[in-house]
Amino acid sequence: MTTAIGIDLGGTNIKGVLVDTSGKIIHQVTQTTEHPGKEKPGDQRWKKTIHQMVAELKKRNKVATIGIAAPGLPNSANSAIRLMPERLDGLEHFIWADYLKEQSVWVLNDAHAALIAETRFGVGKGLKNVVMLTLGTGVGGGILIEGKLYQGNGQMAGHLGHMTLDVDREDAGITGMPGTLEDAIGNATVLKRSFGRFASTNELVDAYRKGDHFAAYVWLNAVRKLALGLCSLNNLLSPDLFILGGGITHTGDALYKPLADFIDVYEWKNSGRKTPILQAFYSDMAGAVGAAGFALSKAGICEYKEGDSTLQF
Structure with a gap:
């Protein structure tokens, strides 16, 4: 079974899912996002939380690719968020593939990810x-x-x-x-x-x-x-x-x-x-599911035909 990890980094919570190519959630985890004032300056514990979350989800099944959904504007290579002012200090230009030591990691806006989940697999299909x-x-x-x-x-x-x-x-x-x-x-x-x-x-x-x-x-x-x-x-x-x-x-x-x-x-x-x-349909897990779906498409694992009524990547 081919699976992907999707992570949704939010201002309040971090959600992680392991999904298959049909959008079925095999396992999910949620952790609270550390906020400024609750951590030492520069600590950025939310990065460590995501690292641990990915490691936990990888134990469940062999993972083909990873998607990270986060607030802000991604770069053209979808390898990092290039602009996110005022929130989540340390997120801008942070290369997740290097940090996670994974070759296939794709980054996109969190709300775009949620739309991908719902129009590919959910209520908007x-x-x-x-x-x-x-x-x-x-x-x-x-x-x-x-x-x-x-x-x-x-x-x-x-x-x-x-x-x-x-x-x-x-x-x-x-x-x-x-x-x-x-x-x-x-x-x-x-x-x-x-x-x-x-x-x-x-x-x-x-x-x-x-x-x-x-x-x-x-x-x-x-x-x-x-x-x-x-x-x-x-x-x-x-x-x-x-x-x-x-x-x-x-x-x-x-x-x-x-x-x-x-x-x-x-x-x-x-x-x-x-x-x-x-x-x-996926409630507040939509961003994580969409991140996984986006990663599957960018990694060339899922193909979508032109003219299909569902989401094209």
Whole structure:
């Protein structure tokens, strides 16, 4: 059985999977990402965690190739992340193949990886035009157009979390854009958005479920902005499907019920169609599975025919 390892390096957790060529997860592991302040300067323990994770997964089966999904922009050779400002110090230009002492290691953007997993193996399989948002520490995105991952100039396309929803906000995200979708709903800004009352989305949503009025205001404002972002993307791209993935989607009905209500308010009424919204089949493991799928294709193990309705690499 041919298998590949996929690693998804997130701001909160590191996920690893061993998958076969059909996308079936044979084994998976998750570890907490070390954050600045919890480790010595320059320690970068998340690198060691990934090294250990790869070693553990390799014990399960012979591995043909490894994929690493991470935030930021990969280089043209897909050997490293070339740009990731402000987060995960030490990630930029770090050559994973050298560190892991493996010949076949491929690096790509984490949200692009999640889209690959869902359109090759998951809920978007068989569709040609799909938009995916990953809701976690930040907000990532990926776009499938006519069956192909759209990466744009410098592989910058799909950073949907950096769209502006509030032009009057003075603070700006890592791209310099004010009032972004990532600022509106990403887990990294919960403490600021809640004026220090809630440290995480889980805490915020727990309070919302218990009837806390202030929590309801903060949470529903974030969901409203997500709905505005999705409706804007629908007007721009008119996809067959929206896919939502990432840890924030684990909030379930607390997310999807108010989101549906807000979508009903803002979606183009006389367009004659509604774009379905589905949760990722692989949930928050989509980035890891997609990284493995990407590595299999780059290593020449999986071949995809031109004209196939599923994802082309």
